[in-house]
Amino acid sequence: MKAYFSLTVLLFFLVSCSSNESNNGEKYPPFKETHEVQPASPNSTDDTKVAIKNTAHFHTVEIKQMKFVPAELTVHEGDTVLWVNKDLVAHDATEENKKLWTSGPIALGGLWSKVVTESADYYCSIHVVMKGKLTVE
Amino acid sequence: MKKLKNTILWVACFFAVPTVFAQSNPELSDPEVASVAVVANQIDVSYAEIAKKKSKNVEVLKFAETMMNDHNAVIGQAVALAKKLGVTPKDNPVSQQLLADAVTTKKSLNSKSGKAFDIAYADNEVAYHKAVISAVEDLLIPQTDNAELKDLLTSVVPVLKTHLGHAEMVQKMLNGK
Numbered sequence: 587m588k589a590y591f592s593l594t595v596l597l598f599f600l601v602s603c604s605s606n607e608s609n610n611g612e613k614y615p616p617f618k619e620t621h622e623v624q625p626a627s628p629n630s631t632d633d634t635k636v637a638i639k640n641t642a643h644f645h646t647v648e649i650k651q652m653k654f655v656p657a658e659l660t661v662h663e664g665d666t667v668l669w670v671n672k673d674l675v676a677h678d679a680t681e682e683n684k685k686l687w688t689s690g691p692i693a694l695g696g697l698w699s700k701v702v703t704e705s706a707d708y709y710c711s712i713h714v715v716m717k718g719k720l721t722v723e
Numbered sequence: 724m725k726k727l728k729n730t731i732l733w734v735a736c737f738f739a740v741p742t743v744f745a746q747s748n749p750e751l752s753d754p755e756v757a758s759v760a761v762v763a764n765q766i767d768v769s770y771a772e773i774a775k776k777k778s779k780n781v782e783v784l785k786f787a788e789t790m791m792n793d794h795n796a797v798i799g800q801a802v803a804l805a806k807k808l809g810v811t812p813k814d815n816p817v818s819q820q821l822l823a824d825a826v827t828t829k830k831s832l833n834s835k836s837g838k839a840f841d842i843a844y845a846d847n848e849v850a851y852h853k854a855v856i857s858a859v860e861d862l863l864i865p866q867t868d869n870a871e872l873k874d875l876l877t878s879v880v881p882v883l884k885t886h887l888g889h890a891e892m893v894q895k896m897l898n899g900k
């Protein structure tokens with residue numbers, strides 16, 4: 587409940603302040619990619635109250651029940667991927683083989699995004715059995 | 724038959740599996756379920772504290788750090804939900820037995836050092852998470868009346884199962900070296 591609430595608050599903040607990039611909340615990782623975040627219609631069943639719309643060049647990976655959903659994602663070079671933590675505990679997304687990139691801990695209700703330039707196996711370094719895969723086609 | 728039973732009991736004690744979980748299902752009210760949930764998490768935090776003091780193995784230390792953060796996060800959510808529902812966690816025989824078993828386990832862990840400690844800690848984490856998973860699934864969830872408390876317990880199960888997988892990995896790594 588709390589996680590969804592803070593996610594809603596953060597997304598509301600992002601929607602209302604999308605022109606003000608320098609003012610990210612300290613609690614959350616930098617979030618600078620431009621993409622479409624649209625308030626959901628009032629009868630939406632989405633419990634975040636805000637729909638994050640996936641587009642041709644913007645993709646969302648939800649972290650819930652200790653899984654990356656979807657675990658495997660195919661994108662185009664230069665696409666943005668946004669990880670959203672909807673779980674009970676903090677997670678991260680870390681490139682697995684050479685540790686080329688990491689989100690750092692993503693708090694409950696937190697977000698992290700990255701422009702993807704090459705395929706990667708990634709995992710959660712906090713829970714090493716959680717794995718994901720990005721394929722650039 | 725009796726001998727077999729004794730062996731099983733001995734093995735159970737050796738791995739410090741909370742014996743109370745194996746007993747016939749005690750009846751628990753929601754305030755008691757909340758207490759068991761908090762205590763079970765606190766115990767794993769206390770094992771992690773010992774590991775952080777005693778271990779020098781990077782993988783063991785990382786695992787212990789995850790246990791501390793995750794179980795504290797679950798405690799926070801359980802306490803917040805109890806407060807919201809106006810439920811005061813109530814002490815009960817299951818919580819008491821868990822704490823009594825934990826005293827024995829902590830004594831045993833504290834008596835070891837080096838690789839023997841790492842192995843004992845990993846073995847206990849595997850056994851403890853298995854015991855807690857079955858307790859949550861078979862004892863706590865079925866006995867919980869409040870839907871939100873039931874939901875929280877249900878969503879804790881994947882966390883525990885991930886911890887079990889992680890603990891088994893650490894265990895395998897320690898035995899492989």
Ligand SMILES: [Cu+2]
Nearest residue numbers: 677710712713
């Ligand atoms: Cu994780």
